[in-house]
Amino acid sequence: MLRDRVRRKALLDKVVSAEEAASLVKNGSRLGMSGFTRAGEAKVVPPALVERAKNDGLKIELFTGASLGNDMDGKMAAAHLLTRRSPFQADPVMRKAINNGEIMFIDQHLSLTAEAMRADQIKKVDTAVIEACAITEDGYIVPTSSVGNSATFALDADQVIVELNLAHTDQLEGMHDVYIPEKRPNRTPIRINSTMDRIGVPYFAVDPSKIAAIVETNIPDSAANNLPPDEETAQIAGHLLDFLKNEVKQGRLTHSLRPMQCGIGTIANAVMSGFQDSPFYDLEMYSEVLQDSTFELFESGKLLRASTTSFSLSAATNDHVMANLASFKEKIVLRPQEISNNPEISRRLGLICINTALEFDIYGNVNSTHVGGTHMMNGIGGSGDFARSGQMSIFVTKSIAKEGKISSIVPMVAHIDHTEHDVAVVATEIGLADLRGLAPRERAPLIIKNCVHPLYRDMITDYYERAVKRGGHTPHLLEEAFSWHVNLASKGTML
Amino acid sequence: MLRDRVRRKALLDKVVSAEEAASLVKNGSRLGMSGFTRAGEAKVVPPALVERAKNDGLKIELFTGASLGNDMDGKMAAAHLLTRRSPFQADPVMRKAINNGEIMFIDQHLSLTAEAMRADQIKKVDTAVIEACAITEDGYIVPTSSVGNSATFALDADQVIVELNLAHTDQLEGMHDVYIPEKRPNRTPIRINSTMDRIGVPYFAVDPSKIAAIVETNIPDSAANNLPPDEETAQIAGHLLDFLKNEVKQGRLTHSLRPMQCGIGTIANAVMSGFQDSPFYDLEMYSEVLQDSTFELFESGKLLRASTTSFSLSAATNDHVMANLASFKEKIVLRPQEISNNPEISRRLGLICINTALEFDIYGNVNSTHVGGTHMMNGIGGSGDFARSGQMSIFVTKSIAKEGKISSIVPMVAHIDHTEHDVAVVATEIGLADLRGLAPRERAPLIIKNCVHPLYRDMITDYYERAVKRGGHTPHLLEEAFSWHVNLASKGTML
Numbered sequence: 002m003l004r005d006r007v008r009r010k011a012l013l014d015k016v017v018s019a020e021e022a023a024s025l026v027k028n029g030s031r032l033g034m035s036g037f038t039r040a041g042e043a044k045v046v047p048p049a050l051v052e053r054a055k056n057d058g059l060k061i062e063l064f065t066g067a068s069l070g071n072d073m074d075g076k077m078a079a080a081h082l083l084t085r086r087s088p089f090q091a092d093p094v095m096r097k098a099i100n101n102g103e104i105m106f107i108d109q110h111l112s113l114t115a116e117a118m119r120a121d122q123i124k125k126v127d128t129a130v131i132e133a134c135a136i137t138e139d140g141y142i143v144p145t146s147s148v149g150n151s152a153t154f155a156l157d158a159d160q161v162i163v164e165l166n167l168a169h170t171d172q173l174e175g176m177h178d179v180y181i182p183e184k185r186p187n188r189t190p191i192r193i194n195s196t197m198d199r200i201g202v203p204y205f206a207v208d209p210s211k212i213a214a215i216v217e218t219n220i221p222d223s224a225a226n227n228l229p230p231d232e233e234t235a236q237i238a239g240h241l242l243d244f245l246k247n248e249v250k251q252g253r254l255t256h257s258l259r260p261m262q263c264g265i266g267t268i269a270n271a272v273m274s275g276f277q278d279s280p281f282y283d284l285e286m287y288s289e290v291l292q293d294s295t296f297e298l299f300e301s302g303k304l305l306r307a308s309t310t311s312f313s314l315s316a317a318t319n320d321h322v323m324a325n326l327a328s329f330k331e332k333i334v335l336r337p338q339e340i341s342n343n344p345e346i347s348r349r350l351g352l353i354c355i356n357t358a359l360e361f362d363i364y365g366n367v368n369s370t371h372v373g374g375t376h377m378m379n380g381i382g383g384s385g386d387f388a389r390s391g392q393m394s395i396f397v398t399k400s401i402a403k404e405g406k407i408s409s410i411v412p413m414v415a416h417i418d419h420t421e422h423d424v425a426v427v428a429t430e431i432g433l434a435d436l437r438g439l440a441p442r443e444r445a446p447l448i449i450k451n452c453v454h455p456l457y458r459d460m461i462t463d464y465y466e467r468a469v470k471r472g473g474h475t476p477h478l479l480e481e482a483f484s485w486h487v488n489l490a491s492k493g494t495m496l
Numbered sequence: 497m498l499r500d501r502v503r504r505k506a507l508l509d510k511v512v513s514a515e516e517a518a519s520l521v522k523n524g525s526r527l528g529m530s531g532f533t534r535a536g537e538a539k540v541v542p543p544a545l546v547e548r549a550k551n552d553g554l555k556i557e558l559f560t561g562a563s564l565g566n567d568m569d570g571k572m573a574a575a576h577l578l579t580r581r582s583p584f585q586a587d588p589v590m591r592k593a594i595n596n597g598e599i600m601f602i603d604q605h606l607s608l609t610a611e612a613m614r615a616d617q618i619k620k621v622d623t624a625v626i627e628a629c630a631i632t633e634d635g636y637i638v639p640t641s642s643v644g645n646s647a648t649f650a651l652d653a654d655q656v657i658v659e660l661n662l663a664h665t666d667q668l669e670g671m672h673d674v675y676i677p678e679k680r681p682n683r684t685p686i687r688i689n690s691t692m693d694r695i696g697v698p699y700f701a702v703d704p705s706k707i708a709a710i711v712e713t714n715i716p717d718s719a720a721n722n723l724p725p726d727e728e729t730a731q732i733a734g735h736l737l738d739f740l741k742n743e744v745k746q747g748r749l750t751h752s753l754r755p756m757q758c759g760i761g762t763i764a765n766a767v768m769s770g771f772q773d774s775p776f777y778d779l780e781m782y783s784e785v786l787q788d789s790t791f792e793l794f795e796s797g798k799l800l801r802a803s804t805t806s807f808s809l810s811a812a813t814n815d816h817v818m819a820n821l822a823s824f825k826e827k828i829v830l831r832p833q834e835i836s837n838n839p840e841i842s843r844r845l846g847l848i849c850i851n852t853a854l855e856f857d858i859y860g861n862v863n864s865t866h867v868g869g870t871h872m873m874n875g876i877g878g879s880g881d882f883a884r885s886g887q888m889s890i891f892v893t894k895s896i897a898k899e900g901k902i903s904s905i906v907p908m909v910a911h912i913d914h915t916e917h918d919v920a921v922v923a924t925e926i927g928l929a930d931l932r933g934l935a936p937r938e939r940a941p942l943i944i945k946n947c948v949h950p951l952y953r954d955m956i957t958d959y960y961e962r963a964v965k966r967g968g969h970t971p972h973l974l975e976e977a978f979s980w981h982v983n984l985a986s987k988g989t990m991l
Contacts, residue, residue, distance in 0.1 A: 085935075099969050105935035106969060110884070110917055120846060120887050121748040122920065123933040185754065185846040185887070190685030253616035259680065344885060345840040351615060351680040366912070374977075375968030385917060389605070389884060390839060392615050392680065415974055417861070417912040422605055422880060425617065438618040440580075440600035473870030474594050474601060479910055480982045482869075483974040490974070 003217045006133075006165050009140040015215045022162045022214035023049035026128055031062045033126035033154025037311035037338060038265050038290045039070030041147030043130040043164045044220040047073045054082035064126055066149020066310065066338055067111060067289075067382060068092065070223030078104065088114045089380040100376045108370065108377065111289065112342035112386040115153035119184060129158035131205070132218075134169040140209025141202075144177055145169040146222055147311035148337045152179050152205045160213035168221045172326040177203045177335045193346050196260050196285045197306050197334055224316040225292065230271035233399050233430035237268065238275025240433040241355070241395065244426065246280065257283040262347070262387045263292070264356035265313055268397055270294045272355055277301055287350055289341050289383040291333070293318045299332065306332045310341035342383045344390035351392035356384040358396040358419075360409045361427055363445040363465055364475055365436050367396050367419035373486055374415025381418050388423040393437075400429035400454035406494040408457040410448060412464045413482040427452055441475040456496065460485075498712045501628075501660050504635040510710045517657045517709035518544035521623055525556045528621035528649025531568070532561030532806035532833060533760050533785045534586075536642035538625040538659045539715040542568045549577035559621055561644020561805065561833055562606060562784075562877060563587065565718030573599065583609045584875040595871045603865065603872065606784065607837035607881040610648035614679055624653035626700070627713075629664040635704025636697075639672055640664040641717055642806035643832045647674050647700045655708035663716045667821040672698045672830045688841050691755050691780045692801050692829055719811040720787065725766035728894050731925035732763065733770025736850070736890065739921065739928050741775065752778040757842070757882045758787070759851035760808055763892055765789045767850055772796055782845055784836050784878040786828070788813045794827065801827045805836035837878045839885035846887035851879040853891040853914075855904045856922055858940040858960055859970055860931050862891050862914035868981055869910025876913050883918040888932075895924035895949035901989040903952040905943060907959045908977035922947055936970040951991065955980075 007013055023046050026032065036042025042065070053059040054077075062085035068074065074092035077083050081103070086095065088109035099106040109117070117123045131151050135143040144151055145166060155161050180201030182188055192200050230238070248254040258281055263269045273294035276284065286295060286307035293315050298304035314322060322329065340346065347354070358367045359378060369384055370377060388394040396419070398409045409429065421444070425437050432451035436444050445465050453461055468476035485495040502508055518541055521527065531537025537560070548554040549572075557580035563569065569587035572578050576598070581590065583604035594601040604612075612618045626646045630638040639646055640661060650656050675696030677683055687695050725733070743749040753776055758764045768789035771779065781790060781802035788810050793799035809817060817824065835841065842849070853862045854873060864879050865872060883889040891914070893904045904924065916939070920932050927946035931939050940960050948956055963971035980990040 087933075100967055102937055102964070102967070105938060107933060107935055108917065108969075116843075117932070121746075122888060185844075186690070188844045188846070189689055190687060190840075190844065192685060194684055195681070251616075343843075345685075345843060348611075348838075348840060349680075349683045349685065351683070371968075371970060373968075374974055375963075375966070375970055375972050377969035381917060385884070385915075389880070393617065415972075416970065417915055418917070420880075420912055420915070422603065422876060422913070437612070438582075438602060440602055442597055443600060468870075469597070471870070472595055472597070473866075473868075474603075474872035475866060475870055475911065477870050477910075479869055479978040479985070482978065487975045 003165055003167065006135045006171065007215065008138045009136055009209060012136055012140060012209060012212060012215060015212055017214045017216060019045035019049040019216050022046050022216045023053055025160060025162065025213050026050060026061065028059055030128050031064065031124060031126045033064045033129045033150065033158060035066065035131045035144065035147065035149055035151040036069040037066030037147035037149035038068055038313040039223045039225065040311045040313060041132050041145040041222065042069040042071065042073055043132050044071060044166060044218045045216055046130045046162055046164060047077060051076050051080040051082055054080040060084050064114060064150065066147055066151065089382050091379040096377060106377060108380040110381060110385045111383040112339045112344065115150045115337065115339045118153060118157060125157040126154050127159050129154040130162045130164065131155050132164045132166050134166065134171055134173045136163065137204055140212065141204035141206050143174045143204045145173055148177055148179065148335050149310055150338060152181055152337050155205045155207045161207055161211050162214045163212055164216050164218050166218045166220065168219045170323050170326055175203050176330060176333060179203065179205060179337060180340055191340065191343060191345050196287050196308050199334060224319065225313045227270045227292065228267040230274055234268050234271030235275065236430035237397050237428055238272045240428045241272060242275055242279045244433050244435065256281055259351045259353045259392050260285040260287040262288040262352045262354045262391065264384060265290050265292065266357050268357050269355060272397060276303060287352055289338060296322055308334045308336060308341060310336055310338040342386035344386055347387050347390040352387060353393045354387040354391035355395045355397065356388065358398040360411055360414050361396060362411050362414045363448050363461065364441045365421040365424040365427060365444050365448065366414050366417050367424055368414040368416045369418040371416035373490060385418065388419050393425050394423055395426040395428065396424055397428045400431050400452060401456065405456050406496065407489060408454060408485065408495050410453045410461065411485050412461060413477060415483055415486045498660055498662065501630045501666065502710065503633045504631055504704060507631055507635060507704060507707055507710060510707055512709045512711060514540035514544040514711050517541050517711045518548055520655060520657065520708050521545060521556065523554055525623050526559065526619060526621045527556045528559045528624045528645065528653060530561065530626045530639065530642065530644055530646040531564040532642035532644035533563055533808040534565030534718045534720065535806045535808060536627050536640040536717065537564040537566065537568055538627050539566060539661060539713045540711055541625045541657055541659060542572060546571050546575040546577055549575040555579050559609060559645065561642055561646065566715065584877050586874040591872060601872060603875045605876060605880045606878040607834045607839065610645045610834045613648060613652060620652040621649050622654050624649040625657045625659065626650050627659045627661050629661065629666055629668045631658065632699055635707065636699035636701050638669045638699045640668055643672055643674065643830050644805055645833060647676055647832050650700045650702045656702055656706045657709045658707055659711050659713050661713045661715065663714045665818050665821055670698050671825060671828060674698065674700060674832060675835055686835065686838060686840050689844065691782050691803050694829060719814065720808045722765045722787065723762040725769055728925035729763050729766030730770065732892050732923050733767045735923045735928040736767060737770055737774045739930065751776055754846045754848045754887050755780040755782040757783040757847045757849045757886065759879060760785050760787065761852050763852050764850060767892060771798060782847055784833060791817055803829045803831060803836060805831055805833040837881035839881055842882050842885040847882060848888045849882040849886035850890045850892065851883065853893040855906055855909050856891060857906050857909045858943050858956065859936045860916040860919040860922060860939050860943065861909050861912050862919055863909040863911045864913040866911035868985060880913065883914050888920050889918055890921040890923065891919055892923045895926050895947060896951065900951050901991065902984060903949060903980065903990050905948045905956065906980050907956060908972060910978055910981045
């Protein structure tokens with residue numbers, strides 16, 4: 002019952018319909034919305050804003066934690082509601098609007114959006130739309146299945162619209178640890194020294210007079226749509242586990258490794274599943290998202306605890322986790338994304354960071370975002386927050402795509418999100434290349450030998466050898482560095 | 497007198513010649529040497545190692561803080577002493593050996609070398625050669641005009657060779673603050689909350705039994721070779737100051753701005769000199785190097801205090817500073833480079849970071865290192881430590897080079913050190929582009945209008961407009977993205 006969840010009774014006066022709440026949003030608003038990797042997004046106000054876009058031509062700028070569930074990004078893009086979107090999305094309709102120049106997309110390190118607003122580097126939001134599972138006696142907002150940037154949005158905004166979603170268990174209350182760094186110059190260290198350290202409060206301490214509307218909803222989060230592990234992802238996991246076993250053997254890591262961060266998606270999820278059949282134990286995660294694989298590792302006792310800003314679970318796993326949430330309360334903490342992704346913590350804890358590459362090149366530069374060097378896929382997400390600051394930065398991908406028409410390892414990536422400075426290890430189903438301490442001319446032969454698909458090995462060797470003849474610290478033939486991408490665009494294949 | 501500087505008298509037995517000290521270095525050694533931006537490098541052991549290379553074919557791997565003075569890198573490269581070099585150099589002879597593939601150069605974020613060794617991500621050094629201005633009663637090493645990575649090298653090495661350099665004033669003692677982060681998993685926050693906070697000790701607390709040799713020297717640091725400000729650098733400074741004045745006017749900064757980091761070199765030094773005639777005051781620096789401009793700002797009272805890992809001064813300024821060092825003791829602190837450059841601190845303090853680009857592109861990606869995309873100039877240095885973590889990341893360069901044959905703004909940079917995610921502002925003598933909160937399609941027209949030299953404006957506009965017609969979040973024509981670089985290589989001009 003809504004009445005049980007809104008514990009500051011005076012706020013019951015603010016309960017309105019989604020349409021009434023949406024009417025509070027002014028044209029041209031900068032809207033901060035909850036939601037991270039399809040978890041905890043507002044469910045009914047965005048559709049009401051979509052209706053306004055259709056009826057009165059409403060345009061807004063939208064900021065979130067990351068991607069939204071329930072096709073929210075797609076619906077907003079289809080209705081031409083948005084002029085600007087940041088910091089991440091993962092929707093095919095919105096992607097099209099971004100790539101045709103309709104929506105200005107600011108692809109940002111996920112730890113930096115709230116920070117940039119706090120420091121007046123980008124304008125603050127004026128309205129926040131936040132999904133909650135409760136409002137406390139003090140009028141404070143208890144978030145749901147993600148924290149994202151919601152606390153900062155709610156604190157900064159002139160008005161806050163709360164979606165009280167009864168589909169979320171109220172057992173979520175107490176799992177969040179909301180800590181907001183001080184405004185500079187009075188900033189102090191973020192005192193997280195181990196995965197589960199709690200340094201904040203379990204709610205957003207927003208002035209309740211700013212709560213302009215409360216809307217009741219009862220709509221679950223979207224289920225994650227990861228594919229199950231396949232032969233190639235199992236092989237990638239295998240190479241990674243062999244590598245980590247050797248690290249332990251060499252005395253560079255222990256059986257519990259370091260706390261792990263793992264990016265979202267099918268490959269990353271499959272790689273983490275691989276830890277199930279590994280000799281490692283007492284593992285921890287300090288990540289931005291927990292996927293099904295996390296809970297497999299909890300089940301088997303491999304994983305001790307996990308810090309995150311969001312869940313991204315299949316329907317079955319979500320049902321199981323939410324029904325047994327009490328048992329996870331000592332094992333999981335949900336933080337704002339500027340804390341889950343904070344380089345200060347990532348470097349202090351020395352994370353092992355596993356993220357997915359769209360493509361990487363013979364020197365270990367990584368493209369995480371741009372198809373063909375020009376078309377945005379999803380965004381850099383948190384990969385850049387982690388790759389530079391963790392103890393070890395690993396990027397994985399399958400060596401080929403589209404039945405071999407595309408090689409994921411190319412002479413030069415057509416867009417760079419992670420430079421070779423930030424990439425320690427790369428792996429495909431073919432094998433793994435440990436690039437630590439190696440110069441570019443040592444990296445290239447290793448990547449070619451260990452990671453490139455046999456279909457492309459001769460071609461890429463030929464490129465590299467001719468480039469080396471021309472010289473340089475990082476040999477290239479600029480006039481043909483992108484010839485594989487150009488061939489793909491014109492002939493439909495890199496071969 | 498050497499005897500006065502070696503206060504642990506038992507260590508006087510270890511005083512030997514440079515040749516004797518050099519004989520302790522085994523073939524194939526990993527050598528950690530002091531020295532950062534031509535300050536505080538070992539002066540006489542490296543030449544003795546060069547002699548060994550000539551006589552007995554000695555080969556070593558060399559790690560330092562950054563670049564070395566007294567042409568040390570050049571001499572070692574000319575003698576083919578080095579098989580490996582990291583993390584930075586700035587010498588024409590060594591550059592050639594790197595680019596022809598003789599020396600394997602690992603171009604690394606300067607904050608990360610010591611960290612990577614501590615965490616066993618790269619092998620530790622076995623021998624350290626450290627310039628000192630004193631050895632304490634406890635046998636601890638007091639460094640000289642730079643700290644760099646020397647503390648970690650000395651702590652890690654099996655044997656330490658100390659060069660006691662009488663050319664350095666013993667007034668340097670007490671200016672250093674040597675703090676070494678704990679080994680993980682017991683790492684705690686680095687408790688620096690403002691520029692001058694001291695959290696360490698003023699020496700390297702090395703087991704004195706590891707001191708294998710002490711060599712007396714009396715050779716000064718090399719003078720910095722910055723060119724004086726010229727018309728273009730003054731214009732760049734002017735644009736930057738106008739921009740910052742407007743930030744104050746808009747309430748986004750105060751008259752004291754934020755602590756500033758400034759890269760090394762002529763342009764950066766000239767830009768900092770520009771603050772002399774600005775309305776800003778009570779300034780602070782939290783940087784990796786202090787150049788002449790820093791002391792102009794101290795002189796005039798504009799600058800209150802400065803944290804650094806090194807000096808890089810002209811002969812005249814160096815003489816003045818070292819003669820009056822006592823007066824700077826409350827205003828300057830010298831730290832290990834993993835602390836001066838630590839992203840944890842840079843983000844906490846919210847630095848304004850000013851670094852030099854070799855070239856940048858229409859979307860704000862920056863090349864700091866590779867001429868023609870292939871040939872190493874110096875290295876990324878600390879720019880990546882700061883650009884991602886400060887409050888505001890600014891890159892500056894002159895719009896053209898070689899009398900206009902080269903445009904520093906190109907359709908696509910041929911090598912990326914800093915992605916558009918990490919670049920907030922770019923400026924040339926033509927003007928400044930504030931890229932904060934802008935999507936690629938908003939960035940490009942602004943950069944073209946504000947920063948590109950008129951010689952290239954039509955060409956680059958034509959490229960961009962044709963690329964936009966093809967679509968994409970970051971429009972490009974891959975088949976001609978590097979045509980300017982290719983033309984330069986084949987025809988000697990980008991025009």
